[in-house]
Amino acid sequence: MSPMSKIVRTITKFVYSIIIIFGFYIIVHGHLTPGGGFQGGAVTASAFALLLVSYGSLASKKFVKKDFLSFLESSGLTLFIALAFLGLGTTFFYNLLANSGGWFGNVSSVGINPGDMNTGGVVPLMNMAVGLEVLSGLGVILLVMAGAMEFTKKKENL
Amino acid sequence: MKTKKIIFGIAFLLFFSLILVSAFQMRPFGEPVLSEMDDYFIANAQQETGTNNVVTSIVFDYRGFDTLGEATVLFTAICAIIALFRGVSK
Numbered sequence: 001m002s003p004m005s006k007i008v009r010t011i012t013k014f015v016y017s018i019i020i021i022f023g024f025y026i027i028v029h030g031h032l033t034p035g036g037g038f039q040g041g042a043v044t045a046s047a048f049a050l051l052l053v054s055y056g057s058l059a060s061k062k063f064v065k066k067d068f069l070s071f072l073e074s075s076g077l078t079l080f081i082a083l084a085f086l087g088l089g090t091t092f093f094y095n096l097l098a099n100s101g102g103w104f105g106n107v108s109s110v111g112i113n114p115g116d117m118n119t120g121g122v123v124p125l126m127n128m129a130v131g132l133e134v135l136s137g138l139g140v141i142l143l144v145m146a147g148a149m150e151f152t153k154k155k156e157n158l
Numbered sequence: 159m160k161t162k163k164i165i166f167g168i169a170f171l172l173f174f175s176l177i178l179v180s181a182f183q184m185r186p187f188g189e190p191v192l193s194e195m196d197d198y199f200i201a202n203a204q205q206e207t208g209t210n211n212v213v214t215s216i217v218f219d220y221r222g223f224d225t226l227g228e229a230t231v232l233f234t235a236i237c238a239i240i241a242l243f244r245g246v247s248k
Contacts, residue, residue: 031211032209033211092222093222095219108205109204113210115210119209123215133229141236141239148243151246152246
């Protein structure tokens, strides 16, 4: 793909980091505010899509490499299943850490309240695992399809 | 050709009228027939899982198996896409 005009590229340079931060905010606050792993991961992947459309390729961004994102995707799903197995003493998917006092273990107050970050037990950790999987998976799809498009264009011009 | 169109028209009218009848017989919004489960979630989800967001507590705690299936579906789809474009993208 050819890069878009200079106006679009300049705006993208300012905006894409803010979109990534907003996506991570949705992932991390999944147990307090609307949203969660799937939604925040999709928002973060949309920043990758914006970069891809405006610059024409993701080669200039060193942190979005296909192999690295593929590794992140697999590790996200593995972490999710491992957290599910963590509660196997009682049942599969038992919330072991909730109300235990340790990691994410504070007791949440009942009713309408502003919310405490350190509550929720296993739920925020699972949100992070699923968010990692979704953002890297959608990033991998973008990278692979963009590479295939380059290949097709090169072959048509021969 | 013409009889086919007539049969199709009659079937469409029948189907559409049935949909209209059932739409006017629907229960009013916010009054489900069975509400024990909803009441349980609203009353106990905050105490049991410690999450303010009750929807997330259902998705990741009470019905975690469903989310595991969703994540696996996404993973499989991405694996299929990588396998499909394996030869053409470096």
